[in-house]
Amino acid sequence: PERSPTLAYPRLIAHRGGGAGFVGLAPENTLAGLAAAHAAGYRGVEFDVMLSADGIPFLHHDDTLERTTSGKGPIAAASAAVLDRLDAGRWRDPAYAGEALPRLAAALELCLDAGLWINLEIKPTTGRDRATAQAVAATLLARWPTLAGPPSAPNNGGTPGNRSPAADPVSTFAPPPLVVSSFSPAALAEIARLVPALPRALLVGALPRDGLAQCRALGCCGLHLDATYLDRRTLAALRTAAPDLRLAAYTVNDPARMAELFAAGIDALFTDRIDLDPLGLVPATP
Ligand code: G3P
Numbered sequence: 001p002e003r004s005p006t007l008a009y010p011r012l013i014a015h016r017g018g019g020a021g022f023v024g025l026a027p028e029n030t031l032a033g034l035a036a037a038h039a040a041g042y043r044g045v046e047f048d049v050m051l052s053a054d055g056i057p058f059l060h061h062d063d064t065l066e067r068t069t070s071g072k073g074p075i076a077a078a079s080a081a082v083l084d085r086l087d088a089g090r091w092r093d094p095a096y097a098g099e100a101l102p103r104l105a106a107a108l109e110l111c112l113d114a115g116l117w118i119n120l121e122i123k124p125t126t127g128r129d130r131a132t133a134q135a136v137a138a139t140l141l142a143r144w145p146t147l148a149g150p151p152s153a154p155n156n157g158g159t160p161g162n163r164s165p166a167a168d169p170v171s172t173f174a175p176p177p178l179v180v181s182s183f184s185p186a187a188l189a190e191i192a193r194l195v196p197a198l199p200r201a202l203l204v205g206a207l208p209r210d211g212l213a214q215c216r217a218l219g220c221c222g223l224h225l226d227a228t229y230l231d232r233r234t235l236a237a238l239r240t241a242a243p244d245l246r247l248a249a250y251t252v253n254d255p256a257r258m259a260e261l262f263a264a265g266i267d268a269l270f271t272d273r274i275d276l277d278p279l280g281l282v283p284a285t286p
């Protein structure tokens, strides 16, 4: 595929929709989490997207439902109607009981209303890489029809392609500030085919030997790496070899490590600790 348009990243991104793993914070991958990230002053969020048995995209991280919902078994075996009835909040705190497992469409609306930048991670269950990408593409195209245009069309806020502004609601013209990422090259290739105008990023653990070649082959504008394996030398080498590539690292909850990675040249960091703003990067909410 052609290289995807690029997108500016916020410096700090709320991981798993703004709630993960810490007592007192909202549950991960929920609307409450997204709202909490926004309330904490975050401008960007990352969340994970998986498919129900009947092909509806939901925000969810694990292959199975037990850890973060009142459901049981693989998410891929549950229908959307069943998933809609689950409690995705009580496991974190009784205060969040009744929090829904959100559909992707609902999360997008919240982010749009709040003006949140989005990193949508496609996290396919085994064998559903292309199907998950197709469902995500369909959801995004339904919300933003102008994304169906050529890659040069409106992703950086330019004039929309060949449509008359009078013919569509204004909201369909606003390019979503959204980058799709995945560990799955097959999912990214499918997104590139279906929505070439959407910025794409490859997710990796440690940088593979052919990491940059994979990015180029998939036309990615970003590379998201596991911070555990990142050092100054690797970052410098990436910067030199691919100056235009956005580099982001997950998941950094330690302020000292954040400072180190920013000093070493990382563009953005994913963090669970939306209750912290050690670097003063998050603008105060008005
Ligand atoms: O997108 C970065 C990060 O979320 C990848 O790890 O397992 O939390 O989805 P995970």
Ligand code: MG
Pocket (backbone or CB within 6 Å): 016, 046, 047, 048, 121
């Ligand atoms: Mg993720």
